[in-house]
Amino acid sequence: MIKRTLLITALLGSALFSATISFENAPKNPKHRLPNGQNEILSFNSILKDSMNAVVNISTRTINYQGNLNRQFFKEFFGNNQLPPQKSENSLGSGVIISKDGYIVTNNHVIEGADEISVTINNRDREFIAKVIGRDKGSDLAVIKIEAERLEPITFSHIEDVRLGDVVFAIGNPFGVGQTVTQGIISALNKYGVGINQYENFIQTDASINPGNSGGALIDSRGALIGINSAILSESGGNHGIGFTIPINMVKNIVSKLILDGKVERGFMGVNISKVTKELKSLYRHQKGAIITDVQDSSPAKKAELRRGDLIYSINGKDVKSPHDLQQIVTSFRPHETIKLAIERDNKEIVRELKLGNIDVEELALRSIDKNLEGLYINEINDTNREKFGIPTTITGVVVEKVDHNSQAYIDGFSVGDIIIQIENLSIESVNDATEAFKQYKGITKRIYINRRGATMLVVTK
Secondary structure (H helix, E strand, O other): OEEEEEEEEEEEOOEEEEEEEEEEEOOOOOOOOOOOOOOOOOOOHHHHHHHHHOEEEEEEEEEEEHHHOOHHHHHHHHOHHHOOOEEEEEEEEEEEEOOOOOEEEEEHHHHOOOOEEEEEEOOOOOEEEEEEEEEEOOOOEEEEEOOOOOOOOOEEOOHHHOOOOOEEEEEEOHHHOOOEEEEEEEEEEEEOOOOOOOOOOEEEEOOOOOOOOOOOEEEEOOOEEEEEEEEEOOOOOOOOOOEEEEEHHHHHHHHHHHHHHOOOOEEEOOEEEEEOOOOOHHHOOOOOOEEEEEEOOOOHHHHOOOOOOOEEEEEOOEEOOOHHHHHHHHHHOOOOOEEEEEEEEOOEEEEEEEEOEEEOOOOOOOEEEOOOOOOOOEEEOOHHHHHHHOOOOOOOOEEEOOOOOOOHHHHHOOOOOOEEEEEOOEEOOOHHHHHHHHHHOOOOOEEEEEEEOOEEEEEEEO
16 A cells, blocks of 8 residues: 655644654556456455444534523532533534544534534444544535544545546445445536535535435445545435535545644635636637636735736646636645746736735635626716715726617626726726727627626626
8 A cells, every 4th residue: 555644743832742644545547347257246345344444433412501501600600509401412424534543534514513522433342532633614524533543544545546437335324323335336526516515526426325424435446435425415305316525635635734733724816717618718729727807906816917817727737627626726725835827818828926825714715707798888987876886986997877688788698787897908997998998899809807796707798
């Protein structure tokens, strides 16, 4: 097995502690083939045994006090005999052992708000009390630790070895019935926009995943971990064959940060972005990437001299195929790291170095805008339409006061109240500016930037 060791150093009080986490990596580039043989029973029993020993059952307990009373208040004034009765709420989930000395990865929602976390291991009788090492709400991952030795950590796969149609197994504790294995295939990769987590890049599987499976393992037919089971798409709460798993590359990244820092800090550029639509492809040589539609003041992007209309197609040599790719890549870096952006600007390729800022986990790192908008019937911004459309005094440009139904502007989705702020590289501060810009670019495809309720959007029109 190939081991990758992360040295972790934390300063607690005046003492210095060091810890290590070793990922048991499976060999790369495995063979994908169908089984054959005349007198063979296809069975995964041998590989499942090891993987099942690495998947644990997690039980959490949350203590509430009746009437929402403050227990300490009652203790101080009335003594222990007059304390209000406690109510206990229990829930079940799963987790995966990732180190011999007790580190376990699970879902954040499995342990969130818990006053006590108990862990039961498949091949051991005793119950362990776990402590929280770190939680990340944005990815829905968490790391807990138990005091135990000679555990059997799971083997980690590699995301480049995960393919559509691969046979997979989900291991967990569904409905609290005990450890269970279900089998299916990988139904889809790189699923996002589901609305489950903030930073989504799921593996989709039809292996049966039910309540209690959260935090458990999705493994390949070698027994190597390819992801942490997180959620199902269901109207009834039962399994409908659509389960979502956090992929192994994200798990490794988040787990390493949680063990090192106890939290996840994500890199931040300070831009709004849009995809390369069909209408935009004629303006750019690169047909994939993320187009900058706005640059925030005093942001890392501003300092790096990025502009509206720049198409980012690579970061540190890694292709950026969409706004989602850009978000995933940028937020995988730590704040203050320097990245190298490959950009197309006015049909020229340029390189910019950018030192990332910090973004709070509760905020969106990048806002992706997918709709194309264009329109007409404009007017100067004045006190009347500022009040009518709620336009801040800091905003300049021209406002759209009317859109004819069945017109091209209406079909393309332009809205009353939109503010045109830039056409190609020309800033727009008046109707005259807009008129001259339209004349200059008459009959050719052009980019128009609008402000819609505080968000800057990109319009493409002829």
